[in-house]
Amino acid sequence: MKPAERALSNRKAFEVIQNQSNDSASRVNLFKVANRYYNMNLLNDYKETVNAVLKKSVESRDSISLSKAYDYLGDYYQKESFPDSAFLFYNKSEKIYSLKNDFVKLAQVRLNKASLQFSAGDYYGSEKNVFNALNSTKHIKNNDITYDSYNLLGVLYNEQGDYDKALEFHEKAVTSIDDNYIPVEFQSKATSLNNIGVVYLNKQDYLNAEKSFKEGLRQRLVNKQKPIVYAMLLDNLGYAKFKMKDTSGLPKLFYKSLKIRDSLQLTAGIIASKLHLSEYYIANNDKVKGLQYLKEVLATAKKSGNARNVLVALKQLSVLEPQKASVYSKSYIRINDSLQKAERKMGDKFTRIEYETDQVINENQALSMQNRTLFYVFSILCLIGLFFYSYKSQQIKHRELIFRQQQQVANEDIYNLMIQQQNQIEGIRINEKKRVAQELHDGVLSRMFGLRMSLDSINQINDDDASKKRTVYLDELKNIEQDIREISHDLSKEKSELINNFVTILDKLLEDQKRNFETCLTVAIDRAIKWENIENAKKINIYRIIQEALQNSNKYAKAQKIDIVLKKQKNTLVLTIIDDGIGFNIRQSKKGIGLQNIQYRIKECNGKFEINSDTNGTVITIIFPIKPNKHNLKNYDV
Template sequence: MKKYYHLFFLIGLLFLGCTKEKNDFSDKSITDTLAIYLDKANEESYSYEDRLNYNKKAFAILINQKNDSLNRVNLFKVANRYFNINNFGEYQKASQIILAKARSANDTVNIAKAYSYLGDYYTNTTRKDSAYSYYSKAEKIYLRLKDKENLFNTYLNISTIQSYENDFSGSEVSAIKALNVLDNSQNVEKRHRVYSQLGFISAELKDYEKALEYYNKALKLTLNSSQNLQVQKLNSLNNIGNVYQRQNKHNLAIEKFQQAIDEIHLVEDNSFLFAILLDNIGYSKFKIKDFSNLPELYFKSLKIREGLNERVGIIYVKIHLSEFYLERKDTLNAKRYANEALTLSKEVKNYRAVLAALKQTGVVDSEKSSDYSEEYIKINDSLQNAERKIKDKFARIEYETDEIIQQKDKLAEQNRNMIFFFGLVIMIGILLFVIRNQRARTQQLLLKQTQQKANEDIYNLMLFQQNKIEEGRINEKIRIAQELHDGILGRLFGARLNLDSLNKRQDDAAIDSRNLYLVELKNIEQDIREISHDLNREKSAVNNNFVGIINNLIEQQENLSEAKVTFLIDMQIEWEKFDNTLKINLYRILQESLQNINKYAQAKNIKIEIKKSEKYLRMVISDDGIGFSVKKKSKGIGLQNMMSRAETSKGILDIKSKPGKGTTITISVPIETNTKIE
């Protein structure tokens, strides 16, 4: 026996090993498939539709997997790929799901990362206040975690948002925070980003010397670095040229722009920057009245920007073209390009560009100059008000974020103190619930028994009333039967005796007559006896007369409604064998159905059938009324009662109806469970 135990044990181990190997294989297959989808979604050589489709397939796999750290890492990959193909709607959806999963797992690092992703989403969809809110939440977490790298990116993102909304003071503070986070870090690219941001802020604040200082620091980093920072170098040259341009030092500006153009071939995918440099160098040349290569430089820039669909850049090139043609006394082209710039700026809803276009349009169109000036003032005032509001909103968001964190800490402390108390309350609550539930069940059982007894009493009362009516009929039938039996039958019997005595006459005619009378009298006697017995047999038929009760209900229906009622019943059904509860339930269901027909159906014909099969008793009530949608119809009290009565008898209530097609209600109850136990 012992060796059998060992055998079973080995078989079990083998089975478990095979199962585990199968599961590992399955998991490995899913992991491989996921990796393939993610790789293809990141492949730039594929079309947008293919990349989107592969990313959606990867997303579908991940969304149903267990919420572990690997699952969240892969979901971030999915979100990145949506961002890379500029599908910001799906990017936001994925980021929100990651945030929910990270919160569920209390994964602080990924909560902060999800906040940053949502900040990126709102930055790219022009919802700067929402972006600021999410970046601020991420900042608080990264501060607690002392995560300098992510804290740097967050500060710089906040600074960029603030500069978008012309909150340059706040933007400068955030950029300096980002710079301080770097400490003595040798990350050249990050320092270049901060110096460039600080240079932009200083230029917007018209502190041009400080702006040049920051831009030159950024340029110096690119010149001294061993890394390939050619793009950053050209951006720095362009930025320095822009500052000189604002200072009206156009020769110096042209020098920087030209230096960048000479090296533009060293940068891949340089069309965007090349268009900017062409426009900038053209504008500086125009300002010093050097019209060589003008307006060709503008047109080259315009063509590139139209190919890139860079609409804001298109607006400024057309403004520069308008200025050029106005200088050349070509008023027609000057107005044309100014109006095109104004129209496009309103389409893209870039109100800075709208102001620039309005200013130029007012210059070239002196007749409507006052209208353009008025619109310019109105939009400018609105922008200033919006800027003030957004600054206040940023401050309020930061305050509210700090307040929420403080409240969260207090709530955490309160929760720790109250866990034991709530646990005790829950235990007491469960105990009380069990006791109350048990009492409720007991009361429900008593109520059901009382209701059943009441139903039986009602039915017996109905039977009593029906029996009283039938009793009068039976008494009358008995009286007639007695008259037939005691009167007519007696006289006919005497006549038969008299005729029988005539048999003493032996002539043929008398014999034939007597025989005919005797046969006839016997036939009459037999007919009368049969009538008498039939009348007496009806006495037992009226006992427990459920059919009579139904007939009374149908008579009431015919008096209340003009609808024609057809009643068909299987006369072989032995109603005395069925429980009174079943009869009451069938009666009440029929009664409720007829009431509903009278109220709503507008029927002309009603058909009621009661039939019996081998195992079931069925009642079908149909009408040709207006019907209704079974799916849309709410279950009122009447319908609920009908269903409850069917369930009480272990039966099924089925309702079929369509608008304009009438209604059919079928009640099927099992015969076995509704038969009286003898």
């Protein structure tokens, strides 16, 4: 069956199951549909199906299906490269598996969390979750999880430079392989032999590395069942030979590996192969070819957002091209700092997710205990009498209502409060406009219409001069009547939308500026900007930047005129603020708190800015991307 036919068949199955009654069989079948979508790499359909079964699980209070749905959503976000969201859902799933004592699934979800933490550079958190996974299954024979745990620990310790410990766990991984639990076609042994060889490479024990890679290549059908592992073994074997100055099979091994990785579109693998080819050709005095591969690595790494490989390429380029060494070094330092900050931020986020999830569980348990206590009190009061029952019942309802109100208030943020306030103001304005419109229409227009009818009847007198004058008056009255009608209609018309109230809030800031300062303020805002599609944090930062710029102009610039232009250009918002004040020295003012605040907010929005200032005035131009990037690190300029 063709992929399109399989997808259509799966969609029909989903629609049939979705309309069935919400029982355990229908939820199991929905998971089967989700699995098919995942295997077809139709991730949006996969997510839709998982959300459907999640909703059914909540409605039926099926905690087993609920934990499985959370687990599936974690897989979705991991596949889509949203590690924080994946970690959140894995964490939710883990809590339910723990309560249900489902140790196998508990261990697997902890391994998933550990993999996310390892990829984000949170090695301590990753190590902790791997050992938690092993503890979950210490009384259960499950070599699948045991192998994955030992393998991840070996990779983790290798990354930290603890090579002896890395070898210890990789050897344990090989020992734990059992064909009854891990299918042979997974090529687990070949994978571990490759990992062991990599550790020996890092230890500069190239002879043992070569032996390990060769043994991995001797594994039956590894080239067909696991071409990814096969390509790694070829490339690493070539590199071990190169380090031992053994030229047999070189550079053929590198090119063979690169061809496989190209065919599979393995970006990280392609980068690794080209790095080895670059090093090989440079060592063989072919600097031109080596430099060519190195620049290809840099371009590919930038495009894929692989910051670590960008750093490797920059480091080697600074040696090969000393005339550009300072430029490469600056880029290296900038990217390395950004990478460390991103890793720390992601590690903190993982910790915060675990803490907040535990906190919610504790609060739910406390609330559950409180509800049980209230129920017991309620039951006792029922026995005492109807009066006390009624009184206590009302008291409990009132207490619950206050609790819900306090919880709702606590969850509101500053921006939503501003929106709510502006909605109230706008509602009052609309009601007032309607009232004025009604007064104009029912009062003034009626009287003027009567006056026009009277003049029209008088106009029957056959006096030419009088008739001409009356005609002029009548025409004028008709014009006035039309003007008032148009005003009435305009006042009655409500705005179709408030653009998420952001423009209205911004208008109030600008009105305050005009009212409180003599400076001539000119504003041009592109009203076609879809503010509802722009995140609140970015809108608040734009508001604060304009507020800060106006304050600086009022306080220091002595400006007579300020121009503010906010418009959309392709996938960006461009904010330009111009004043004709006395200007300032940009270099001396960089340490000022006002300019630092603006720079910080622009950085928060991933924006770019430019300031030009002289005695004729100041021009600030800021560009914000409308759509946030998936990755924090990409598009590095050298």
